Amino acid sequence: MDIEQLQAFDRIVRDGSFSRAARALNIAQPTISARIQGLEQVVGGTLFVRGGRSIVLTELGESFLPYARRALAVLTEGIEVAQGMQTGAHGRVTVGTIQSLAGGFLASSIQRFHNAYPQVEFFVRTGHSDQVVEMLYDGLVKLGLVSWPFFNLDLKLLQHFREPLVFVVGAEHPLASKRSIKLDEVHKVKGHLLKVRWGYTTSEFESFLENQASPMIDLPIDTVRYMLLRGIGGAFLVRALVADDLATGHLIEVVVEDFPTIYRESALVCLQKGAMSTALHNFVDVLREEAGELAIKSEV
Numbered sequence: 001m002d003i004e005q006l007q008a009f010d011r012i013v014r015d016g017s018f019s020r021a022a023r024a025l026n027i028a029q030p031t032i033s034a035r036i037q038g039l040e041q042v043v044g045g046t047l048f049v050r051g052g053r054s055i056v057l058t059e060l061g062e063s064f065l066p067y068a069r070r071a072l073a074v075l076t077e078g079i080e081v082a083q084g085m086q087t088g089a090h091g092r093v094t095v096g097t098i099q100s101l102a103g104g105f106l107a108s109s110i111q112r113f114h115n116a117y118p119q120v121e122f123f124v125r126t127g128h129s130d131q132v133v134e135m136l137y138d139g140l141v142k143l144g145l146v147s148w149p150f151f152n153l154d155l156k157l158l159q160h161f162r163e164p165l166v167f168v169v170g171a172e173h174p175l176a177s178k179r180s181i182k183l184d185e186v187h188k189v190k191g192h193l194l195k196v197r198w199g200y201t202t203s204e205f206e207s208f209l210e211n212q213a214s215p216m217i218d219l220p221i222d223t224v225r226y227m228l229l230r231g232i233g234g235a236f237l238v239r240a241l242v243a244d245d246l247a248t249g250h251l252i253e254v255v256v257e258d259f260p261t262i263y264r265e266s267a268l269v270c271l272q273k274g275a276m277s278t279a280l281h282n283f284v285d286v287l288r289e290e291a292g293e294l295a296i297k298s299e300v
Contacts, residue, residue: 003079005039006072008032009047013065016054091279092121096132096141100196100221101266104163104240106145109290113283120279136271142280147198148265158284159268160297164261165198165236166253172231173252180255186234194224194235198264238264240294 011021012032022032040047047061057065093113097106102124110122125135129146133155136144148160167186169175175189186193195218219227224235225242229250245251268287270276276284288295 001039001042003072003075005035005042006068006075008035009039009065009068010072012036012048012055013057013061018055090119091277092123093143093279093283094123094125094141095143095145095283096125096127096135097145098129098132098147098266099126100198100238100241100264101145102126103221104238104243105161105287105291105294109283109287112290113286116286117279117282136269136274142270142274142276143284144269146267146269148267150267150269154272155269156272156274157267157269158298159288159291159295161266161268161291161294162296163238163240163264163266163294165264166239167234167256168228168237168242168246168251168253169234170228170231171250171252173228173234175234175254176252178254180257183256183259186256186259189234192233194219194227194233196221196224196235196237198238236262 007025008021011024012018015021015024018032018036019029022029025032036047043060043064045060046058047064049056049058095106106124110124113120114122123141125132125141127135129150132141132144132146133150133152135141136155143158144155167181169189175181175185197218221237221241224233224237225245227233228235228242229245234254239246239253242251246253268284270280288298
């Protein structure tokens with residue numbers, strides 16, 4: 001039994017004629033007759049009563065029809081999904097990411113990708129960098145966003161990202177009225193300096209700030225944003241994470257004149273031996289485009 005036999009059976013029932021069904025399927029009448037004969041051999045009996053200009057289903061044909069249509073629908077859907085897998089229109093994308101990268105260009109990339117490929121399933125898991133690597137090893141995710149640099153030789157670099165950190169305070173904070181400040185004003189920020197751990201590349205910068213007179217409070221990014229919006233403290237953040245708040249004026253970026261720009265660096269990776277589906281390749285392309293100038297190096 002094959003899909004062509006089922007299509008012929010369904011078409012004949014719909015059109016009420018072998019000849020009309022053959023024309024609809026763009027095949028010769030002997031061909032459609034041969035397909036029905038083959039199907040009848042499989043089911044073990046005659047499917048149609050042939051007489052005059054009209055044909056009627058036998059009892060066997062009536063009992064088989066709903067199953068034939070159900071099988072035809074499943075097969076057709078399976079073919080469509082299989083073809084969609086080749087083009088990336090169907091499939092699954094699984095991404096593991098460190099928490100501080102869950103927003104920003106990753107979030108906007110997911111939205112853009114979903115708009116372009118609505119039938120692709122998408123899953124995101126978060127954790128520390130080492131946890132994301134373990135997710136890759138365990139097969140829970142196919143792509144990982146981790147801190148740069150990474151030291152796992154069995155990981156392949158797909159893209160290296162470099163994002164500047166900017167000093168941010170809430171609109172009600174005393175420093176919000178200033179366009180720029182000196183570093184010693186950062187040390188004395190009212191409500192303390194709120195610290196976010198950005199990874200290896202900012203560890204020296206974090207140590208420098210910790211040695212200053214003003215105490216630092218080490219908090220998750222969501223907590224830092226909550227406190228900033230209420231005028232408590234200041235923080236060095238990746239601009240993309242608070243872009244909406246900056247645009248609405250709820251948070252204010254203040255330039256620190258006598259301090260060099262600090263960057264948070266991260267990497268998009270996969271296993272060296274892992275196969276990449278078309279859907280994964282498509283998402284990587286979207287992520288690179290969405291990150292724009294932040295995407296500074298690619299290995300594929």
